[in-house]
Amino acid sequence: MTVMTKGKITDVQELKNVAKKIRINILHMLTQAGSGHTGGSLSAADVAVAIYFSKMSFNPDNPKWENRDRFILSKGHAAPLLYAIMAEAGYFPMETINNLRKVESPLQGHPCCKHIPGIEVSTGSLGQGLSVANGMALGLRLDNNPAKVYCIMGDGETQEGQIWEAAMTSAHYKIDNLCAVVDNNELQIDGPVEEVMGIQPIHDKWEAFGWHVISIDGHDMEEILKALDEAESVKGKPTVIIANTTKGKGVSFFEDKVEYHGVAPSQEEFDKAVKEIRNG
Amino acid sequence: MGEAQSTEHRTQNTDKSRTEEKKPVATRDAYGKALLELGEKRPDVVVLDADLSGSTKTIGFAKKFPDRFFNMGIAEQDMIGTAAGLALTGKVPFASTFAVFETGRAWDQIRLTVCYSNTNVKLVATHSGITVGEDGASHQALEDIALMRALPNMTVIVPADAAETESVINTIVDQKGPVYVRLGRAKVPCVMPDDYKFTPGKAFVFHIGKDVNIVAAGITVDMARKAAEILSEEGIDAGVVNMSTIKPLDEETLLTAAQSSGLIVTAEEHSVIGGLGGAVCEFLAENYPVPVKRIGTQDSFGCSGSPAELLKLHGITAENIVETIKEALKK
Numbered sequence: 001m002t003v004m005t006k007g008k009i010t011d012v013q014e015l016k017n018v019a020k021k022i023r024i025n026i027l028h029m030l031t032q033a034g035s036g037h038t039g040g041s042l043s044a045a046d047v048a049v050a051i052y053f054s055k056m057s058f059n060p061d062n063p064k065w066e067n068r069d070r071f072i073l074s075k076g077h078a079a080p081l082l083y084a085i086m087a088e089a090g091y092f093p094m095e096t097i098n099n100l101r102k103v104e105s106p107l108q109g110h111p112c113c114k115h116i117p118g119i120e121v122s123t124g125s126l127g128q129g130l131s132v133a134n135g136m137a138l139g140l141r142l143d144n145n146p147a148k149v150y151c152i153m154g155d156g157e158t159q160e161g162q163i164w165e166a167a168m169t170s171a172h173y174k175i176d177n178l179c180a181v182v183d184n185n186e187l188q189i190d191g192p193v194e195e196v197m198g199i200q201p202i203h204d205k206w207e208a209f210g211w212h213v214i215s216i217d218g219h220d221m222e223e224i225l226k227a228l229d230e231a232e233s234v235k236g237k238p239t240v241i242i243a244n245t246t247k248g249k250g251v252s253f254f255e256d257k258v259e260y261h262g263v264a265p266s267q268e269e270f271d272k273a274v275k276e277i278r279n280g
Numbered sequence: 281m282g283e284a285q286s287t288e289h290r291t292q293n294t295d296k297s298r299t300e301e302k303k304p305v306a307t308r309d310a311y312g313k314a315l316l317e318l319g320e321k322r323p324d325v326v327v328l329d330a331d332l333s334g335s336t337k338t339i340g341f342a343k344k345f346p347d348r349f350f351n352m353g354i355a356e357q358d359m360i361g362t363a364a365g366l367a368l369t370g371k372v373p374f375a376s377t378f379a380v381f382e383t384g385r386a387w388d389q390i391r392l393t394v395c396y397s398n399t400n401v402k403l404v405a406t407h408s409g410i411t412v413g414e415d416g417a418s419h420q421a422l423e424d425i426a427l428m429r430a431l432p433n434m435t436v437i438v439p440a441d442a443a444e445t446e447s448v449i450n451t452i453v454d455q456k457g458p459v460y461v462r463l464g465r466a467k468v469p470c471v472m473p474d475d476y477k478f479t480p481g482k483a484f485v486f487h488i489g490k491d492v493n494i495v496a497a498g499i500t501v502d503m504a505r506k507a508a509e510i511l512s513e514e515g516i517d518a519g520v521v522n523m524s525t526i527k528p529l530d531e532e533t534l535l536t537a538a539q540s541s542g543l544i545v546t547a548e549e550h551s552v553i554g555g556l557g558g559a560v561c562e563f564l565a566e567n568y569p570v571p572v573k574r575i576g577t578q579d580s581f582g583c584s585g586s587p588a589e590l591l592k593l594h595g596i597t598a599e600n601i602v603e604t605i606k607e608a609l610k611k
C-alpha cells in the first residue's frame with residue numbers, strides 16, 4: 001500500500017506547534033469573515049489536530065481513497081477548525097481560508113461535503129454526526145476495511161436525543177472502529193451546560209450506555225495521544241473520549257466566555273490573540 | 281408511454297379480464313419480495329428498519345441476509361443518519377418504517393444527511409395515507425409527499441401497484457442519490473400492464489382524454505380508471521395518467537394532458553396541500569393555466585375506520601372523481 005499521508009506526526013512538541021498554527025488560522029478566518037464560532041473552534045483544536053495529524057491516514061489528492069480514516073465534525077459550527085486543519089493538510093490551497101462564509105465560497109458557514117471533497121458529510125444541525133459515524137463504521141466493517149471513524153461532538157450537543165439513540169446503536173452493534181469525542185467545555189449558547197440542561201454525570205452516562213469511557217485534559221497533547229491509542233486498542237465496544245476543555249482555549253480574553261461562542265474577533269482582538277498564542 | 285395512445289390500446293388496457301386474473305397485492309409485499317431478490321444479486325444492498333420489519337416487509341431480507349440488515353430499534357432519526365453513513369461507504373441502504381415516522385420524525389435528518397449531503401439513501405416508507413385504517417390519524421401520513429417534495433435533491437415516487445413497486449425498487453437501486461418511495465398497507469388491485477417498466481420522471485399514460493384528464497398516483501390510479509370507464513359510458517372522454525414520479529414531475533405529459541382537455545383532476549391519498557395536486561397546480565399555473573380540481577384529504581387529519589370507509593369519508597373514490605368531473609364540466 002502506498003503511503004497516503006504526508007507522514008504522521010508523532011512528536012508532541014511538533015503537534016503543539018501545529019495546534020498553534022491552526023488556532024491562529026481559525027482566528028484569521030473568523031476575523032476575515034466577521035462572524036462565526038470562536039469558542040468551540042478553539043476548545044476542540046488540540047484533540048482535532050491530534051486526530052488528523054497523528055492518527056488518521058488520508059490522502060488529500062484522493063479524498064475518496066477508500067481506506068482513508070473518516071472524520072466527522074458533528075458540532076459543525078466549529079467549521080473554522082476543520083477548514084484550518086484541512087488547509088494545513090493540503091486539501092485545498094491555504095488562500096482559500098480568506099473566504100470563510102463568503103458568497104459562493106467552498107468554506108460555508110457550516111461544513112458542506114458538496115463543496116469540499118474530504119468533508120465526509122454536511123453538518124450544522126446538531127446531534128446527527130454520531131449516527132452517520134456509526135453507519136460508516138458498519139459499512140467499513142462489512143467490507144473488512146480496517147479504516148477508523150472519528151467523531152467530535154459538543155457537550156451541549158449531547159442534549160440532543162439522537163445522540164443517545166446513536167450511543168445505543170454503537171454499543172448494540174459493538175462498533176469498535178469508531179472513536180467519539182465529547183468536547184466538554186461546559187458551555188453552550190445560553191450559558192453553562194449545567195445551568196441550561198444538565199448532562200452530568202456524563203462519564204457514567206456513556207458507561208451505562210455500554211461505552212468504554214476515557215476522561216482526559218483535552219488540551220494536554222500527551223494525554224490526548226494516549227487516549228487515542230487506548231481507543232484503538234479497545235475491542236468489542238465503542239470508545240468515547242471526554243475531553244475536558246476550555247471554551248476559547250489559547251486566548252485569555254476568550255477563555256470561558258460564553259459570549260464568544262458565536263462572535264468573531266475584531267482586528268484588534270485578533271492582533272492581541274496572535275501574540276498570546278505565539279508566546280503561549 | 282408519455283404520449284397519447286390510440287383508442288385501440290386503451291380498450292386493451294381497460295379490458296377487465298386482464299386485471300381480474302391477478303389478485304390484489306399490497307405494495308409493501310411487493311417491496312419485501314423485491315428486496316429479497318436484490319439481496320441475492322446485489323451484495324452492496326443493506327436494509328435498515330425501526331422495529332417494524334414485519335409490517336414494512338423488510339423481515340424477509342432480515343432473515344436471509346442478517347449481516348446486511350440493521351434493526352435500529354424505535355429510533356428513526358438515528359436510522360436515517362446511520363443509513364447516510366452506510367451510503368457514504370458505498371452501500372445502497374434501504375431504510376424503512378411507516379411513512380409518518382420516516383418523513384416526519386426524521387425530517388431534519390433527511391434534510392441534512394441525506395438531501396444536503398446528497399447521499400445514496402433509499403427511503404421506502406409503508407403505511408402511507410388513510411388506508412392504514414383502524415390505527416387512526418397518528419399513523420396515517422397525509423403530508424409525507426409534501427415534506428419530501430420540498431427537499432432539494434429528493435426524488436419522490438408513488439407506485440400504483442405491486443408490479444410497479446417491484447420495477448421501482450429494481451430501478452432506484454441503480455439511481456444515485458436520495459429517493460423517497462411511498463407504499464401502502466392495504467392490498468391494491470393490479471393496474472399496470474404486464475410489459476410495463478418504470479422510468480423515473482416518466483408518467484404512464486393509459487389514455488389522454490379530450491374532456492378531462494385525471495392525474496393520479498398510488499391507489500387512486502385504479503379509481504381513476506374506473507371513473508374514466510363510468511364517464512365514457514356517458515359520453516365523456518376522460519383520460520388517465522399515472523404520475524408515479526411526483527418529483528421530478530413529468531411536465532411534458534402533464535402539458536399534453538392539459539392541452540388536450542383544458543381540465544385536470546388530480547386524485548391522491550394525501551392532503552391536497554403540497555402533494556400531487558399541489559405539484560400539478562404549481563406547474564400548470566405557471567405554464568398552462570387550466571382549471572384543476574384536487575381530490576385528496578382537504579386539510580384534515582384522518583381517523584379510525586376501515587380503509588374503504590375512510591376513503592369514502594374523504595371522497596377518495598371513483599364515484600367522487602366522476603361527480604367532481606361532471607360538476608366541473610357543467611361550468
Ligand SMILES: Cc1ncc(C[n+]2csc(CCOP(=O)(O)OP(=O)(O)O)c2C)c(N)n1
Nearest residue numbers: 040077124125126154155156157187188189
Ligand atoms: C439542532 C440544532 N439546534 C440548535 C443549534 C444552534 N446552536 C449552534 S451551536 C449551539 C450550542 C452548542 O453547544 P456545544 O455543543 O456545547 O458546542 P460548543 O460549546 O463546543 O461550541 C447551538 C444551540 C444547532 N446548530 N442545531
Ligand SMILES: [Mg+2]
Nearest residue numbers: 155156185187
Ligand atoms: Mg460546549
